[in-house]
Amino acid sequence: xxxxxxxxxxxxxxxxxxxxxxxxxxxxxxxxxxxxxxxxxxxxxxxxxxxxxxxxxxxxxxxxxxxxxxxxxxxxxxxxxxxxxxxxxxxxxxxxxxxxxxxxxxxxxxxxxxxxxxxxxxxxxxxxxxxxxxxxxxxxxxxxxxxxxxxxxxxxxxxxxxxxxxxxxxxxxxxxxxxxxxxxxxxxxxxxxxxxxxxxxxxxxxxxxxxxxxxxxxxxxxxxxxxxxxxxxxxxxxxxxxxxxxxxxxxxxxxxxxxxxxxxxxxxxxxxxxxxxxxxxxxxxxxxxxxxxxxxxxxxxxxxxxxxxxxxxxxxxxxxxxxx
Amino acid sequence: xxxxxxxxxxxxxxxxxxxxxxxxxxxxxxxxxxxxxxxxxxxxxxxxxxxxxxxxxxxxxxxxxxxxxxxxxxxxxxxxxxxxxxxxxxxxxxxxxxxxxxxxxxxxxxxxxxxxxxxxxxxxxxxxxxxxxxxxxxxxxxxxxxxxxxxxxxxxxxxxxxxxxxxxxxxxxxxxxxxxxxxxxxxxxxxxxxxxxxxxxxxxxxxxxxxxxxxxxxxxxxxxxxxxxxxxxxxxxxxxxxxxxxxxxxxx
Numbered sequence: 001x002x003x004x005x006x007x008x009x010x011x012x013x014x015x016x017x018x019x020x021x022x023x024x025x026x027x028x029x030x031x032x033x034x035x036x037x038x039x040x041x042x043x044x045x046x047x048x049x050x051x052x053x054x055x056x057x058x059x060x061x062x063x064x065x066x067x068x069x070x071x072x073x074x075x076x077x078x079x080x081x082x083x084x085x086x087x088x089x090x091x092x093x094x095x096x097x098x099x100x101x102x103x104x105x106x107x108x109x110x111x112x113x114x115x116x117x118x119x120x121x122x123x124x125x126x127x128x129x130x131x132x133x134x135x136x137x138x139x140x141x142x143x144x145x146x147x148x149x150x151x152x153x154x155x156x157x158x159x160x161x162x163x164x165x166x167x168x169x170x171x172x173x174x175x176x177x178x179x180x181x182x183x184x185x186x187x188x189x190x191x192x193x194x195x196x197x198x199x200x201x202x203x204x205x206x207x208x209x210x211x212x213x214x215x216x217x218x219x220x221x222x223x224x225x226x227x228x229x230x231x232x233x234x235x236x237x238x239x240x241x242x243x244x245x246x247x248x249x250x251x252x253x254x255x256x257x258x259x260x261x262x263x264x265x266x267x268x269x270x271x272x273x274x275x276x277x278x279x280x281x282x283x284x285x286x287x288x289x290x291x292x293x294x295x296x297x298x299x300x301x302x303x304x305x306x307x308x309x310x311x312x313x314x315x316x317x318x319x320x321x322x323x324x
Numbered sequence: 325x326x327x328x329x330x331x332x333x334x335x336x337x338x339x340x341x342x343x344x345x346x347x348x349x350x351x352x353x354x355x356x357x358x359x360x361x362x363x364x365x366x367x368x369x370x371x372x373x374x375x376x377x378x379x380x381x382x383x384x385x386x387x388x389x390x391x392x393x394x395x396x397x398x399x400x401x402x403x404x405x406x407x408x409x410x411x412x413x414x415x416x417x418x419x420x421x422x423x424x425x426x427x428x429x430x431x432x433x434x435x436x437x438x439x440x441x442x443x444x445x446x447x448x449x450x451x452x453x454x455x456x457x458x459x460x461x462x463x464x465x466x467x468x469x470x471x472x473x474x475x476x477x478x479x480x481x482x483x484x485x486x487x488x489x490x491x492x493x494x495x496x497x498x499x500x501x502x503x504x505x506x507x508x509x510x511x512x513x514x515x516x517x518x519x520x521x522x523x524x525x526x527x528x529x530x531x532x533x534x535x536x537x538x539x540x541x542x543x544x545x546x547x548x549x550x551x552x553x554x555x556x557x558x559x560x561x562x563x564x565x566x567x568x569x570x571x572x573x574x575x576x
Contacts, residue, residue, distance in 0.1 A: 186441070189444055190441055190442050190444060191433055194420075194428065195429075197419070197424075198417050198420070198424075198428055198429075201417045201418060201419050201420065202415070202418070205411075205413070205415035205417060206417075206429075207379070208377065208411060209399065209403075209429045210399045210400030210402075210403045210404075210429040210430075211400075211428070268419055269419060
C-alpha cells in the first residue's frame with residue numbers, strides 16, 4: 001500500500017484526479033440533474049473541445065514554452081472553415097484550415113526560438129493579431145455553415161442512430177480520448193516524447209547532446225495551433241455557426257486545465273492523461289455551480305481558487321527534489 | 325601531419341561581439357594521448373573545446389579530424405564524428421532516469437506503424453545502461469532511478485558513462501574534478517588513463533595542475549585566446565606552466 005501511495009504521489013496527474021473525484025461527488029449530491037447521462041455527455045462535449053487544445057498546449061508547456069494565441073486560433077479555425085466550406089468539400093476545407101494553423105504555429109515557434117523573444121510576448125501579439133483578422137474577415141458578424149455536412153457529422157453530430165445510451169455520445173468524445181491516449185503514449189514511449197521532456201528539463205544540456213531544441217519547440221507550437229483550430233472546427237460543427245467572439249479567454253482556461261492536470265509552468269514535468277480530469281473538472285465547475293443554483297459569476301473565481309490549490313498540492317505532494 | 329594525429333585545430337578565431345575569445349589559436353591531439361589544456365579564466369580554454377564539440381561555430385580557421393578537414397556546425401555532428409564531452413555542469417537531465425540520460429539523442433528505437441512512431445526500446449536501453457556503468461566500474465543496479473536522487477560522484481559517473489559508452493575517438497573533460505572528493509577524483513583520473521590505453525584521445529581542462537600533471541602527456545597553455553606554450557610533461561614542471569599561464573612567455 002505504501003509503495004502504491006508513493007507511486008501515486010510521484011505522478012503528475014494524481015492531483016487533478018483527486019480534485020475531479022471530490023467535485024464530482026459534491027455536485028452529484030447537491031446539484032439537481034448533475035448526475036444524469038444527458039448532463040454528463042454534454043459536459044464531456046465541452047471537455048473534449050477544451051481538452052483537445054490542452055493536449056497541444058501540454059506538449060508545448062512540457063518543452064518549456066506556452067501559447068496564448070490558442071483562443072484566437074480556435075475562433076479562426078472555426079470561422080475560416082465555415083467560410084471555405086461552401087466552395088469545396090468540407091474535408092478539403094478542414095485540411096486547408098489545418099495548414100493555416102500549422103503555419104501560425106510555425107511562425108510562433110520561429111519568432112520565439114530564432115529571435116529569442118519570450119513565447120508569452122510572441123503569442124500574446126499573435127492572439128491580438130488573429131482576433132483583429134477575424135473581426136476584419138467577418139466584419140464582426142456571425143458566420144454560419146452552408147457547406148456539406150461530411151466533417152460536421154464526423155466530429156459533432158449526435159450519434160442518435162446508435163442504440164441505447166450510446167445515442168447521447170458525439171464523435172468528438174472519441175476523437176478526444178483517442179488523441180489523449182495517442183499523445184500520452186508519444187510523450188512517454190517514443191523518441192520524440194523523450195526529446196520534448198529533455199528540452200523542457202534542461203535546454204542547454206539538450207542542445208549540447210545534439211538535440212535540435214528549436215525545431216522540437218517549433219513542432220510543438222505547430223501541434224498546439226493545429227489542435228486549437230481542430231477544436232474550433234469541432235465547436236462550430238456543433239452550432240453550425242460562430243460569432244467572431246468565440247474563444248475569447250479560452251487560452252487562460254486551457255492553461256488552467258494544463259496546470260491543474262499537473263503540467264508545470266516551468267516545463268519539464270507533466271503527463272497528458274491528467275488533462276482528462278482537469279478539463280472535465282473545469283467544465284464540471286461551470287455546469288455544477290449552475291445546477292446547484294449558484295450565480296454564474298462565481299465560476300471564474302472558483303476556477304482561480306482551484307488553479308492555486310492544485311498548483312500548491314502538485315508541488316507539495318510530489319516528492320521533494322533533493323538538490324540541483 | 326603525422327598519421328597519429330587525431331585532431332588538429334589551426335588558426336581558430338572566435339569572437340563574441342567585441343570580445344575576441346580566440347585569436348588564431350592552434351591545438352593538436354594525437355591518438356592515445358592525454359593533453360591538458362591550461363590557462364587562466366577567460367584564456368579561451370572552454371571556447372576552444374566547445375568549438376570542437378560543435379557547440380559554438382568558429383569564425384575562421386580549420387579543423388582536421390584524423391587528417392580530413394571537417395566542418396563542425398552542430399553538437400550532433402561532433403557527436404557523430406566521435407567527439408564526446410563531459411561537461412562541467414555534467415549536462416544531465418535531473419527528472420529523467422539513468423537510461424534516458426545515457427541514451428538522450430541516441431535512443432535505440434523499434435519502429436511502429438512503418439516508422440511513423442519511433443518507440444523507445446526500453447529493454448535495450450536498460451540493459452545497455454547497466455553495461456555502460458559496468459564499463460566504468462560503477463555499481464548502480466537500478467536504471468530507473470532519477471538523476472536528482474544520485475550523489476555528486478554518481479552523477480559524474482553517469483556523465484562519464486554516457487561519453488565512454490558510444491565508442492568515442494576523443495573525450496573532452498571540462499573541469500571533471502571540480503567538486504569531487506579525493507577518491508572520486510582518482511577514479512576520474514584513472515578513467516582518463518584507461519581511455520588513453522584504448523587509443524582514445526583525451527583533452528582535460530582543470531585548474532588543478534597537480535591533477536593535470538598526474539595524467540597528461542602534454543600540456544597546452546592558452547593565454548588571451550592564443551597559444552602560449554606546448555610542453556611535454558617530461559620536459560616541464562608546474563612552475564614553468566604556472567609562468568606560462570600568468571605571463572604568456574616562456575622562461576629559460
